[in-house]
Amino acid sequence: xxxxxxxxxxxxxxxxxxxxxxxxxxxxxxxxxxxxxxxxxxxxxxxxxxxxxxxxxxxxxxxxxxxxxxxxxxxxxxxxxxxxxxxxxxxxxxxxxxxxxx
Amino acid sequence: xxxxxxxxxxxxxxxxxxxxxxxxxxxxxxxxxxxxxxxxxxxxxxxxxxxxxxxxxxxxxxxxxxxxxxxxxxxxxxxxxxxxxxxxxxxxxxxxxxxxxxxxxxxxxxxxxxxxxxxxxxxxxxxxxxxxxxxxxxxxxxxxxxxxxxxxxxxxxxxxxxxxxxxxxxxxxxxxxxxxxxxxxxxxxxxxxxxxxxxxxxxxxxxxxxxxxxxxxxxxxxxxxxxxxxxxxxxxxxxxxxxxxxxxxxxxxxxxxxxxxxxxxxxxxxxxxxxxxxxxxxxxxxxxxxxxxxxxxxxxxxxxxxxxxxxxxxxxxxxxxxxxxxxxxxxxxxxxxxxxxxxxxxxxxxxxxxxxxxxxxxxxxxxxxxxxxxxxxxxxxxxxxxxxxxxxxxxxxxxxxxxxxxxxxxxxxxxxxxxxxxxxxxxxxxxxxxxxxxxxxxxxxxxxxxxxxxxxxxxxxxxxxxxxxxxxxxxxxxxxxxxxxxxxxxxxxxxxxxxxxxxxxxxxxxxxxxxxxxxxxxxxxxxxxxxxxxxxxxxxxxxxxxxxxxxxxxxxxxx
Numbered sequence: 001x002x003x004x005x006x007x008x009x010x011x012x013x014x015x016x017x018x019x020x021x022x023x024x025x026x027x028x029x030x031x032x033x034x035x036x037x038x039x040x041x042x043x044x045x046x047x048x049x050x051x052x053x054x055x056x057x058x059x060x061x062x063x064x065x066x067x068x069x070x071x072x073x074x075x076x077x078x079x080x081x082x083x084x085x086x087x088x089x090x091x092x093x094x095x096x097x098x099x100x101x102x
Numbered sequence: 103x104x105x106x107x108x109x110x111x112x113x114x115x116x117x118x119x120x121x122x123x124x125x126x127x128x129x130x131x132x133x134x135x136x137x138x139x140x141x142x143x144x145x146x147x148x149x150x151x152x153x154x155x156x157x158x159x160x161x162x163x164x165x166x167x168x169x170x171x172x173x174x175x176x177x178x179x180x181x182x183x184x185x186x187x188x189x190x191x192x193x194x195x196x197x198x199x200x201x202x203x204x205x206x207x208x209x210x211x212x213x214x215x216x217x218x219x220x221x222x223x224x225x226x227x228x229x230x231x232x233x234x235x236x237x238x239x240x241x242x243x244x245x246x247x248x249x250x251x252x253x254x255x256x257x258x259x260x261x262x263x264x265x266x267x268x269x270x271x272x273x274x275x276x277x278x279x280x281x282x283x284x285x286x287x288x289x290x291x292x293x294x295x296x297x298x299x300x301x302x303x304x305x306x307x308x309x310x311x312x313x314x315x316x317x318x319x320x321x322x323x324x325x326x327x328x329x330x331x332x333x334x335x336x337x338x339x340x341x342x343x344x345x346x347x348x349x350x351x352x353x354x355x356x357x358x359x360x361x362x363x364x365x366x367x368x369x370x371x372x373x374x375x376x377x378x379x380x381x382x383x384x385x386x387x388x389x390x391x392x393x394x395x396x397x398x399x400x401x402x403x404x405x406x407x408x409x410x411x412x413x414x415x416x417x418x419x420x421x422x423x424x425x426x427x428x429x430x431x432x433x434x435x436x437x438x439x440x441x442x443x444x445x446x447x448x449x450x451x452x453x454x455x456x457x458x459x460x461x462x463x464x465x466x467x468x469x470x471x472x473x474x475x476x477x478x479x480x481x482x483x484x485x486x487x488x489x490x491x492x493x494x495x496x497x498x499x500x501x502x503x504x505x506x507x508x509x510x511x512x513x514x515x516x517x518x519x520x521x522x523x524x525x526x527x528x529x530x531x532x533x534x535x536x537x538x539x540x541x542x543x544x545x546x547x548x549x550x551x552x553x554x555x556x557x558x559x560x561x562x563x564x565x566x567x568x569x570x571x572x573x574x575x576x577x578x579x580x581x582x583x584x585x586x587x588x589x590x591x592x593x594x595x596x597x598x599x600x601x602x603x604x605x606x607x608x609x610x611x612x613x614x615x616x617x618x619x620x621x622x623x624x625x626x627x628x629x630x631x632x633x634x635x636x637x638x639x640x641x642x643x644x645x646x647x648x649x650x651x652x653x654x655x656x657x658x659x660x661x
Contacts, residue, residue: 006647030225075410
C-alpha cells in the first residue's frame with residue numbers, strides 16, 4: 001500500500017466511522033459472550049445447586065435449559081455480527097475502497 | 103483399560119486433562135475385537151471416494167496458493183463445515199458422549215467450553231486474520247516485525263502443537279481401530295499415516311478440505327439419526343428421557359446436576375479452550391482458504407452453528423446410551439480394575455455411542471458409525487499435517503532460510519517432503535507411545551496454543567507497541583511456562599512420573615501461562631528502544647488500514 005492511499009484512507013471520515021462501529025460491536029458482543037460463559041463458570045464454581053435444582057418439579061434441572069441457552073446464544077451472537085457486517089460494514093468498506101482508488 | 107480410555111478422552115476432549123483423568127478408570131490393554139466387516143467395507147468406501155477427490159484435487163493444485171489454501175476458493179459455507187469437521191474429532195464424538203454417559207450434565211459443561219471460543223474469534227480475529235495473512239498465521243504475526251525471529255518462533259509454536267496433537271490422534275486411532283475393526287494397533291497406525299500423507303501431498307488443501315467436509319456431513323447425519331431414534335423411544339419428551347436415565351443410572355439424580363470443580367481450574371480450563379482455539383495453527387489456516395473477509399466471517403457463523411448442534415446431539419446420545427444400554431446385560435462386561443470387579447460397558451464408556459448405534463440402527467448402522475469414527479481421525483490428521491508442513495516450507499524454508507526468495511516450485515516440494523517426514527514421524531511416535539499415558543498431550547497442545555501463539559497473534563493485530571523482541575520473548579515464555587507447569591502439575595508429575603504430590607497444584611496452567619506471556623510481551627516491547635522497534639511501531643498504521651479494509655489483501659487465485 002503506498003503512502004498516498006494510506007493517508008487518503010486514514011483521513012476518510014468513513015474509515016473512522018467503520019473502525020469505530022466495527023470495533024465497538026466486536027467488543028460489545030465479545031464481552032457479552034464472555035459474561036455469559038464466565039457467569040456460567042462462576043455459578044458452577046460457587047453455587048452449583050442453582051443449576052441442579054428442578055426446573056418445574058420434574059427431573060429436568062435448571063442447568064439443562066441454561067446449557068442449551070448458552071449454545072444457542074453463541075450461534076445467535078455470531079449471526080447478529082455477520083448480519084451487521086455483511087450489510088452495513090461491508091457497504092461502508094466498499095465506499096472506502098472506492099474512495100481510495102481515486 | 104486405563105490407557106485406552108485416557109487416550110481417547112485426551113484426543114477427544116482436546117484440552118481437558120482434568121476430564122481425561124476423571125474419566126479414565128481402567129488399567130491394561132485394549133482387547134482386539136472380532137473383525138467387523140460392515141465397518142471395514144464402509145471405511146474402504148470412504149477411503150476410495152476420498153482418494154478420488156484427492157486425484158481430482160491434485161489436478162487443480164499447481165501454485166503454492168493452491169497447495170496451502172486451495173487457492174482461496176472455498177466458500178464460507180464449505181469452510182464452516184470444514185472448521186466444524188476439524189473440531190468434531192472422532193474422539194470428541196465418542197469422548198463427550200462417554201462423558202455424558204458417565205457423568206451426565208458435566209459432559210454438557212465441557213462441550214460448552216469448546217463452543218464459546220468461536221464467537222469471540224469471529225468478533226475480534228477472523229476478518230483481520232484473513233485481511234493480513236496469506237498461508238500461515240505467522241504471516242500475520244510477522245507482518246510488520248522482523249521475519250526471521252518471529253517466523254522461527256511461530257513455526258516452533260506450530261510444530262510443537264501439531265506434534266502433540268498428532269501423537270494423541272495416532273495413538274487414539276490405533277486403539278479405536280483395534281476396538282472397532284479388529285485390526286492390529288500397528289497396522290492401524292501405519293494405515294492412518296500413509297493415508298494422511300497421500301491426501302496432503304497429492305491433494306493439498308483442496309483435498310484436505312473436502313475430506314473434512316464429507317466427514318463432517320456424514321458425522322452430523324449419523325449423529326442426527328441416532329439422536330432422533332433416541333428421542334423417538336420417549337415420544338420426543340426430554341423430561342421422559344431424563345426420568346428414565348435417572349432411574350437407571352448408578353449416580354441417580356446426580357447426573358442432572360454439575361459435579362464438583364475447583365474454581366481456578368475451571369476458569370483456567372475455560373481460558374485454555376477459548377484462546378487455545380484461537381491459537382491452533384490448523385484452525386487459523388482455514389481462514390486463508392476463503393476468498394475474503396466476508397467469507398471468513400460467514401465460515402465462523404456456520405461453524406458455530408454446526409458445532410453447537412453437534413454438541414446438543416452428543417448430549418442426547420449420551421443420555422440415550424444411559425437409557426437404552428445400561429439395562430441390557432448383553433452390552434455389559436465385568437472387568438477387574440484396581441483389584442476390584444466392576445461391571446462396565448463392553449470396551450469401556452468410550453464405546454457408548456458405538457453400542458448405541460447398534461441398539462438403534464442394527465449391525466449395518468454400527469458399521470457405518472465405526473467407519474465414520476475412523477474417517478474423522480483421517481480428516482483431522484490431514485489438516486494437522488498440512489499445517490505443520492506449511493510452517494516448515496513457508497515460514498522456515500521460504501522466509502527464514504531463503505529470505506523470501508524461494509521459488510514456488512521449491513517451496514511446494516519442501517512442503518511435500520515435510521509432509522512425508524511428518525507422516526513417518528507420526529507413525530513412529532504412534533508406535534512408540536502405544537503403551538504410554540498421553541492424556542496430558544492434547545491439554546498441553548491447547549495450553550501452548552493459548553499461551554504462545556495466541557498472545558503474539560492477538561497483540562500483533564491489536565497493539566501498536568508490539569516489537570519483535572517483545573513478541574519473541576513473550577511468546578517463548580508462554581510456551582515454556584505452559585510446558586513447565588503441565589509437567590509439574592498433576593497430569594504429568596503424578597500420573598506419568600508417579601510422584602506422590604504435584605509441584606504445581608492445578609491441572610490447567612492456562613490462567614498463569616497466558617498472563618505471563620501477555621505481561622512479558624508487553625514489558626519487553628515497552629522497554630525496547632531499538633531503532634527497529636521504532637520502525638515496527640511506525641508500520642502499524644498501514645497494517646491497521648489493511649486489516650480493517652482488506653486493501654492489499656491476498657485474494658482468491660483465478661483458474
